[in-house]
Amino acid sequence: MLTTRLMLAGLGAAALTAGAALTAPQADAATPSATVAALATPAKPAKHYHFELITKSNASPYWLAVRDxxxxxxxxxxxxxxxxxxxSGLDLAGQIAMVNNAVTAGTDGIILAAQNPQALLKPVKSALAHRIPVVTVDSGLSPNIADCFLATSNxxxxxxxxxxxxxxxxxxxGQYAIVDFNHTASTGIARPKGFMLGMKSYSAIKRMGPIQYSQxxxxxxxxIATTMLTQYPHLDVIFGANDRAALGPAEAVQRAHAKVKVVGFDADLGEIAYVKSGIIQASILQSPYDMGYYAVVAMLDKLAxxxxxxxxxxxxxxxxPKNLSSAKATAAIRQYAPNYKPGS
Known part of the structure; x- marks a missing residue:
């Protein structure tokens, strides 16, 4: 498993971004951005450092891939x-306490996926004041006060x-609707924003109802999706803003034998099954393993x-569904599920 993951970490942007209609990441804001190629390859440090990796929750394959x-x-x-x-990804107080405890314990560095971009500012400021480097992954801070932020351009x-x-x-x-996972995380804010921005170019496409939150x-x-199918009988697409937010709509469509298509973010083996069946017609796969791997690299570079x-x-x-059997798709899926085998 570890060998497979290390091979995937070496694939880099060229291998993973060459999906259908996507060729390169884009910045979310005016802040200049780089790729992982900008990081130096660190030497093994003379000191044995101890870092804390604090993600939003421990209940998703996505965060376990970051850990891997x-x-x-x-x-x-x-x-x-x-x-x-x-x-739970809703336990903000718990995550804040974890960061504060890491500062008190004197860790050498903190890698953080922030549940809330403003609420984590105070504990991160405390870490930086104690000269503890902070690297954020996936979900950052606003403003970005961390030493480095590694993430998909959501x-x-x-x-x-x-x-x-x-x-x-x-x-x-046609018509589309959005199921988000929450309205406080930076990713929960950015993905619906980006999806609606992309749809603005099409005057004959209309969003139905407000954004709904699955928590x-x-x-x-x-x-939520079952209600949408009844409320909007001419609905064409439901966008689920993360893996949990896409799985519920996919199950609703399957149960109702509806012709509605689901598109989403991330993947687990349940979602891959829905892609195979054609219920999920498209999903953005990120690089959670790379985020975790290169966050450690960035931390070591900072300390050097x-x-x-x-x-x-x-x-x-x-x-x-069309590119599911490709080598690039397999590499992308294995960022989430290292033992995934095409056709299984």
């Missing part, structure tokens, strides 16, 4: 990474997904006195 990447880098460079996360990727959806799945006309619950997403890019855009891949 960090663990691989830790093994390669001779450091220790302690993984800690709330059981606005850019969601916008590209919307354009693919409009052109290839909707024939430039990372598949069962709640199922109930190197200047880090403020923002690093990690690669993404647009998975569809």
């Amino acid at each position: 990447g960090a663990d691989a880098a830790a093994k390669k460079f001779g450091v220790t990474v302690n993984f800690e996360a709330p059981a 606005v850019g990727a969601a916008s590209a997904l919307a354009k693919y959806t409009a052109e290839h799945l909707m024939n430039r006309k 990372n619950s598949v069962s709640k997403g199922l109930r 006195g190197k200047t880090l890019p403020k923002r690093i855009n990690t690669p993404y891949f647009l998975l569809t």
Whole structure:
């Protein structure tokens, strides 16, 4: 498993962003961004460092993939990474306490996926004041006070997904709805924004109703989407803003035998099954393993006195039923599920 993951970390942006209609990551804001190629390859440090990896939750394959990447880098460079996360992505107080505890314990560095871009500012400021480097992954801070932020361009990727959806799945006309996972995380804000931005180019496409929030619950997403199917009988597409937010709508469409197409973000083996069946017609696959791996690399570069890019855009891949069997799709899926075998 570790060998497979290390091979995937070496694939880089060129291998993972060459999906259908997507060729390169885009920046979410005016802040200059780089790719992982901008990071130096660190030497094994003389000191044995201990880092804290604190993600939004421990309940998603996505965050476990981030952990796998960090663990691989830790093994390669001779450091220790302690993984800690709330059981729920809604436990903001718990995550804040974890960061504060890491500062009090005197960790050598914190790798953080922030549940809320403003609420985590105070504990991160405390870490920086104690000269503890902070690298954020996936979900950053506003403003970005971390030493480095590694993430998918969520606005850019969601916008590209919307354009693919409009052109290839909707024939430039029809109706869509959005199921988000929450409205406080930076990713929960950016992805619907990007998707709606991409759809603005198509005057004959209309969003139905307000954005609905599943709170990372598949069962709640199922109930929301079931209501949507009844409320909007001419609905063509539901966009799920993360893996949990896409699974509920996919199950609702399957149960109702509806012709509605689901598009989303991320993947687990359940989502891959829906792609195979054609219920999920497109999904943006990020590089969670790379985020964890290169966060450790960035941390070691920082501790070695190197200047880090403020923002690093990690690669993404647009998975569809048509490219599911390709080698690039397999590499992208294995960022989430290292033992995935095409055709299984």
